[in-house]
Amino acid sequence: xxxxxxxxxxxxxxxxxxxxxxxxxxxxxxxxxxxxxxxxxxxxxxxxxxxxxxxxxxxxxxxxxxxxxxxxxxxxxxxxxxxxxxxxxxxxxxxxxxxxxxxxxxxxxxxxxxxxxxxxxxxxxxxxxxxxxxxxxxxxxxxxxxxxxxxxxxxxxxxxxxxxxxxxxxxxxxxxxxxxxxxxxxxxxxxxxxxxxxxxxxxxxxxxxxxxxxxxxxxxxxxxxxxxxxxxxxxxxxxxxxxxxxxxxxxxxxxxxxxxxxxxxxxxxxxxxxxxxxxxxxxxxxxxxxxxxxxxxxxxxxxxxxxxxxxxxxxxxxxxxxxxxxxxxxxxxxxxxxxxxxxxxxxxxxxxxxxxxxxxxxxxxxxxxxxxxxxxxxxxxxxxxxxxxxxxxxxxxxxxxxxxxxxxxxxxxxxxxxxxxxxxxxxxxxx
Numbered sequence: 341x342x343x344x345x346x347x348x349x350x351x352x353x354x355x356x357x358x359x360x361x362x363x364x365x366x367x368x369x370x371x372x373x374x375x376x377x378x379x380x381x382x383x384x385x386x387x388x389x390x391x392x393x394x395x396x397x398x399x400x401x402x403x404x405x406x407x408x409x410x411x412x413x414x415x416x417x418x419x420x421x422x423x424x425x426x427x428x429x430x431x432x433x434x435x436x437x438x439x440x441x442x443x444x445x446x447x448x449x450x451x452x453x454x455x456x457x458x459x460x461x462x463x464x465x466x467x468x469x470x471x472x473x474x475x476x477x478x479x480x481x482x483x484x485x486x487x488x489x490x491x492x493x494x495x496x497x498x499x500x501x502x503x504x505x506x507x508x509x510x511x512x513x514x515x516x517x518x519x520x521x522x523x524x525x526x527x528x529x530x531x532x533x534x535x536x537x538x539x540x541x542x543x544x545x546x547x548x549x550x551x552x553x554x555x556x557x558x559x560x561x562x563x564x565x566x567x568x569x570x571x572x573x574x575x576x577x578x579x580x581x582x583x584x585x586x587x588x589x590x591x592x593x594x595x596x597x598x599x600x601x602x603x604x605x606x607x608x609x610x611x612x613x614x615x616x617x618x619x620x621x622x623x624x625x626x627x628x629x630x631x632x633x634x635x636x637x638x639x640x641x642x643x644x645x646x647x648x649x650x651x652x653x654x655x656x657x658x659x660x661x662x663x664x665x666x667x668x669x670x671x672x673x674x675x676x677x678x679x680x681x682x683x684x685x686x687x688x689x690x691x692x693x694x695x696x697x698x699x700x701x702x703x704x705x706x707x708x709x710x711x712x713x714x715x716x717x718x719x720x721x722x723x724x725x726x727x728x729x730x731x732x733x734x735x736x737x738x739x740x741x742x743x744x745x746x747x748x749x750x751x752x753x754x755x756x757x758x759x760x761x762x763x764x765x766x767x768x769x770x771x
Contacts, residue, residue, distance in 0.1 A: 348376075362627065363628070363677075365627070366681070373634045391629035392625065400580055403588045405621075406614040420445055423445075423559035426552045432542075439486050440482070443486035444493065465483055473541070474541060477731070477735045480725060480727065480738075484723070492521040492709060493522070494515070495514065500580070501680060502683065502705060505683055506700075512764040514580070518763055527745045528746070534741075565587060628681050635681070656755070658690070658693050662704070667710060670709075679704065687700075702760045714743065721736070
């Protein structure tokens with residue numbers, strides 16, 4: 341490991357602390373490395389262009405972002421929320437259950453934890469805090485925790501990025517995330533039920549069962565989106581990227597024609613917002629591609645693999661180490677940056693120890709998503725506190741039980757790989 345690499349890492353850390361976006365920081369530091377090494381600095385541009393234009397799978401990202409944005413600006417979120425209230429809102433802590441179930445359903449459309457928290461989360465927080473039914477900090481805490489599920493259940497932008505760096509099948513990764521996402525949802529609902537009893541949260545007025553069929557009927561167009569995605573991908577009709585395009589088109593048609601909730605002006609603003617979000621993710625990927633070249637030149641994966649080999653870690657010991665490292669990094673770094681920069685370093689060791697790549701990918705994604713709510717710097721903490729206006733310390737207080745139960749779920753996923761792999765194997769996966 342050269343001194344130039346040390347300077348590069350220090351430059352990334354320093355510029356990120358000063359507020360420079362992590363993608364810009366990685367790109368600038370990588371260019372600095374090439375300069376210090378006396379290499380052609382155009383290599384950075386070459387790595388970016390080859391990575392961005394040579395990967396068909398990346399097209400799925402802007403399409404999933406656009407579909408999620410359409411869900412947020414249209415009335416699809418309202419229809420889904422009413423359906424969830426009719427389904428689980430009748431139990432103690434019912435709006436907390438609605439929060440989790442709506443995230444489970446909305447996750448089948450957006451693939452983004454932030455989209456879930458900002459869109460559906462904002463609506464359910466307002467419902468939970470109306471008339472003082474729930475403390476605002478509790479509403480924010482369960483919203484942040486349930487939003488974690490979004491990128492675990494397909495579609496999932498982080499899984500697309502993992503597929504990019506690991507050459508793993510996106511379809512099998514998507515299938516591998518279904519059971520873990522449902523497990524986390526059940527655990528969160530169990531914790532919410534317990535919290536509701538401890539704090540004596542109210543039982544909401546139940547929606548009459550006779551109204552449930554109509555609520556379901558109104559929500560059907562929105563509920564069909566994840567079905568279309570899964571049937572398209574696993575029925576062999578579309579590739580994941582084509583399925584993302586189909587999801588965006590379907591969301592647009594449903595919002596504009598069926599629900600008539602999106603005007604031309606709103607559609608334009610949605611496209612604009614999606615383009616900005618895509619550019620932000622794209623620049624992060626570009627910076628990571630340039631930095632990954634530096635990591636490859638320095639042979640960092642080989643160095644780490646050698647160090648882990650000297651430590652004689654077992655497969656379980658390695659996975660425990662990965663969980664610990666990713667949970668810590670998750671509260672400091674953006675999830676996509678971890679996937680693009682840190683994961684390629686661990687990947688060779690995982691393969692050498694016989695860890696299944698789909699199982700490893702799901703573990704990594706679950707870790708990075710939990711990192712979004714890990715104190716003190718989890719990104720979702722700042723998102724929900726900006727909505728609730730509650731002190732972040734109070735939100736963390738209510739969040740800790742949910743964080744603990746999610747780490748329990750992570751342990752189940754880590755030590756019981758069949759929870760992840762049984763669905764992919766049903767569809768022909770040989771791992």
